[in-house]
Amino acid sequence: MLSGGDILIRCLQEEGVDYVFGYPGGAVLHIYDALFRQNRIRHILVRHEQAATHMADGYARSTGRPGVVLVTSGPGATNAITGIATAYMDSIPMVVISGQVQSHLIGTDSFQETDMIGICRPIVKHSFAVRSAADLALAVKKAFYIATSGRPGPVVIDIPKDITNPTDLVEYEYPQQISLRSYNPAAKGHTGQIKKAVTLLMEAERPMIYAGGGVIQGNGASELTSLTRLLGYPIVNTLMGLGAYPGTDKQFLGMLGMHGTYEANMAMHHCDVLIAVGARFDDRVTNTVAKFCPYAKIIHIDIDPASISKNVMVDVPIVGPVESVLTEMLEVSQAKIGKRTKTQASRLAEWWAQIEGWRKQDSLRVTPSADGITIKPQEAVQAVFRASKGAAYVTTDVGQHQMFAALYYPFDEPRKWINSGGLGTMGFGLPAAMGVQMAFPDALVCCITGEGSIQMNIQELSTCAQYGLPIKIININNRSLGMVKQWQDMQYEGRHSDSYMESLPDFVKLAEAYGHVGIKVERLADLDAALEQAFALQDRLVFVDVIVDRDEHVYPMHVAPNGSMRDMWLKKGVRT
Amino acid sequence: MRRIISVLMENEAGALSRVVGLFAQRNYNIETLTVAPTEDETLSRLTLTTSASDAEVEQITKQLNKLIEVVKLVDLTDGDHIERELMLIKVKATGAQRAEVKRTSDIFRGQIVDVTHNSYTIQLAGTSDKLNAFLRAMSESVVLEVVRSGVSGVSRGEKILAV
Numbered sequence: 001m002l003s004g005g006d007i008l009i010r011c012l013q014e015e016g017v018d019y020v021f022g023y024p025g026g027a028v029l030h031i032y033d034a035l036f037r038q039n040r041i042r043h044i045l046v047r048h049e050q051a052a053t054h055m056a057d058g059y060a061r062s063t064g065r066p067g068v069v070l071v072t073s074g075p076g077a078t079n080a081i082t083g084i085a086t087a088y089m090d091s092i093p094m095v096v097i098s099g100q101v102q103s104h105l106i107g108t109d110s111f112q113e114t115d116m117i118g119i120c121r122p123i124v125k126h127s128f129a130v131r132s133a134a135d136l137a138l139a140v141k142k143a144f145y146i147a148t149s150g151r152p153g154p155v156v157i158d159i160p161k162d163i164t165n166p167t168d169l170v171e172y173e174y175p176q177q178i179s180l181r182s183y184n185p186a187a188k189g190h191t192g193q194i195k196k197a198v199t200l201l202m203e204a205e206r207p208m209i210y211a212g213g214g215v216i217q218g219n220g221a222s223e224l225t226s227l228t229r230l231l232g233y234p235i236v237n238t239l240m241g242l243g244a245y246p247g248t249d250k251q252f253l254g255m256l257g258m259h260g261t262y263e264a265n266m267a268m269h270h271c272d273v274l275i276a277v278g279a280r281f282d283d284r285v286t287n288t289v290a291k292f293c294p295y296a297k298i299i300h301i302d303i304d305p306a307s308i309s310k311n312v313m314v315d316v317p318i319v320g321p322v323e324s325v326l327t328e329m330l331e332v333s334q335a336k337i338g339k340r341t342k343t344q345a346s347r348l349a350e351w352w353a354q355i356e357g358w359r360k361q362d363s364l365r366v367t368p369s370a371d372g373i374t375i376k377p378q379e380a381v382q383a384v385f386r387a388s389k390g391a392a393y394v395t396t397d398v399g400q401h402q403m404f405a406a407l408y409y410p411f412d413e414p415r416k417w418i419n420s421g422g423l424g425t426m427g428f429g430l431p432a433a434m435g436v437q438m439a440f441p442d443a444l445v446c447c448i449t450g451e452g453s454i455q456m457n458i459q460e461l462s463t464c465a466q467y468g469l470p471i472k473i474i475n476i477n478n479r480s481l482g483m484v485k486q487w488q489d490m491q492y493e494g495r496h497s498d499s500y501m502e503s504l505p506d507f508v509k510l511a512e513a514y515g516h517v518g519i520k521v522e523r524l525a526d527l528d529a530a531l532e533q534a535f536a537l538q539d540r541l542v543f544v545d546v547i548v549d550r551d552e553h554v555y556p557m558h559v560a561p562n563g564s565m566r567d568m569w570l571k572k573g574v575r576t
Numbered sequence: 577m578r579r580i581i582s583v584l585m586e587n588e589a590g591a592l593s594r595v596v597g598l599f600a601q602r603n604y605n606i607e608t609l610t611v612a613p614t615e616d617e618t619l620s621r622l623t624l625t626t627s628a629s630d631a632e633v634e635q636i637t638k639q640l641n642k643l644i645e646v647v648k649l650v651d652l653t654d655g656d657h658i659e660r661e662l663m664l665i666k667v668k669a670t671g672a673q674r675a676e677v678k679r680t681s682d683i684f685r686g687q688i689v690d691v692t693h694n695s696y697t698i699q700l701a702g703t704s705d706k707l708n709a710f711l712r713a714m715s716e717s718v719v720l721e722v723v724r725s726g727v728s729g730v731s732r733g734e735k736i737l738a739v
Contacts, residue, residue: 117590122601126644182586182647306638
């Protein structure tokens with residue numbers, strides 16, 4: 001016989017949870033007491049509940065295991081919303097436990113009451129309102145199963161305070177097996193469809209592989225890499241998919257989409273067979289949907305049937321886990337690859353020649369500043385790549401620095417690149433880096449951020465101090481909300497409506513105030529040395545404030561509205 | 577095109593709000609909605625009508641299926657089916673009007689289920705089109721109140737929606 005509070009903690013232990021990220025409050029005090037009386041699960045006390053969700057998110061993205069969050073009712077729950085929505089948009093497994101007021105007070109507008117189930121409904125994969133302590137174990141089991149299977153996502157468990165009362169004891173048994181009649185995600189792809197897809201791929205003259213975050217979430221990166229190398233086809237990754245294929249490999253054309261490379265977007269536009277793997281034809285990829293890949297037959301592998309033909313109609317849909325579908329595809333392809341005709345081989349060679357022509361555009365070339373002193377934001381990211389030897393975990397916030405990081409820091413492995421792609425949540429980077437550092441205490445974890453984004457969760461510098469997290473923050477400081485300013489430059493004749501950040505803090509002093517190390521870099525010549533100094537301080541959090549050119553834009557950039565994939569701005573005033 | 581989608585879902589608190597919320601969230605429209613428990617008390621059956629293109633209805637059914645509590649669903653308009661809607665209509669019925677209202681009601685096989693000196697309440701079941709036609713036929717009368725149940729439906733023949 002156990003209390004609800006103890007049952008909850010036992011369930012989390014059964015699920016192998018090592019960290020819970022959270023913040024206590026009235027409705028979860030019984031749960032916090034149960035946490036106190038055990039030592040298998042470590043609780044990380046954040047400074048704001050939004051950060052708890054992003055920490056759990058960073059933990060989940062880097063490990064593949066679900067992140068766990070514990071917040072109190074009312075404001076605790078509502079503060080978690082942005083992080084839940086972030087995880088939902090990027091299909092990240094997460095279990096969020098929210099306290100609720102006592103059952104008899106629900107619906108009476110009682111202190112710290114909010115309808116969490118109602119508020120989070122559109123941004124969760126599922127949610128549970130627990131009605132009795134006896135139901136708790138089953139709800140937790142279901143929550144972890146739903147969050148981690150199929151297309152992953154956040155699941156909320158809302159628990160009224162009386163359910164966890166230490167004096168009300170109920171029988172406890174953790175269910176070992178779970179099956180839901182209404183939820184059965186596909187275990188493998190349709191073999192007939194897979195064969196059809198391979199046939200189409202073998203016959204392609206201008207093939208393209210377009211891989212997204214699903215490859216990373218579905219642990220299919222090595223299968224994807226094997227298949228891509230076997231076929232010898234060009235590949236692009238989405239923002240979420242970076243690292244799904246080695247970023248420094250010659251078959252990799254870079255990121256595609258709104259800020260994709262010239263060669264990636266041109267090859268997408270001109271291909272005749274496109275295979276989309278764990279990608280969802282997001283509007284930031286396709287530009288105008290009606291003009292997307294006009295010559296292509298499209299194959300789409302996705303675990304979620306609702307992703308198929310949602311934005312773009314596809315010719316060969318395959319619903320299933322990427323790992324198993326790609327493995328099967330690889331087997332079928334190996335049997336057929338030797339049978340490619342000479343004509344096919346020469347057409348593929350012609351396609352590669354065309355792509356090499358696009359590559360010569362060198363669309364990511366950085367023009368150093370005229371004075372030779374001012375740092376370009378791209379140079380800052382390149383310097384981080386050099387100093388970390390390309391091996392760091394990199395989290396970002398949202399804006400220009402995020403795009404520069406995506407374009408100028410190639411990732412050779414999955415789960416190293418961690419950013420809020422779907423929701424685009426500023427304030428994500430620092431807490432996400434904290435979650436990664438918790439999971440990998442000895443790894444180099446860099447948070448590439450901007451002076452706008454970092455201030456959205458800057459209070460977590462305090463949490464970093466408490467738990468000794470040696471994160472390296474690289475603040476690409478352009479004294480303006482760079483992406484907003486870029487759009488205002490391009491579309492609003494340079495009217496910078498509220499995109500300037502005046503009265504910025506002294507970030508070095510701020511870092512020092514929290515007990516960390518702060519370094520300010522203003523000259524290009526000092527950049528590499530500053531980063532080396534920062535990375536050498538292995539057990540300290542270092543805040544590197546890099547003052548960069550404030551007028552730089554991110555290019556290439558899709559021409560919108562009504563543009564196709566190949567319509568791009570290549571630099572200021574120059575378009576395709 | 578008008579669609580009738582029938583959904584079997586877990587009879588749990590919150591399931592209905594997920595379905596309704598989904599339609600609002602994804603900008604689909606609901607024209608009618610009706611829901612009640614079935615002979616199996618763990619399941620409830622929800623029927624809704626919406627107007628959507630083929631591509632839209634494919635997304636609607638996929639998104640509905642994605643809801644964890646949805647067990648099974650069918651687009652009844654895909655095949656032969658029976659649809660019924662119940663309407664209660666209260667009309668002013670005085671003087672010569674009384675006979676006229678009764679005659680029209682009889683033609684539509686309506687039943688007068690409540691009578692006062694000044695009013696009739698007529699119950700009518702049928703397809704939505706039939707109910708609409710009756711309302712048009714009553715346009716000369718003073719209609720005091722109209723209550724419609726929303727559409728329910730079932731496939732013709734052996735085809736069933738069950739677990």
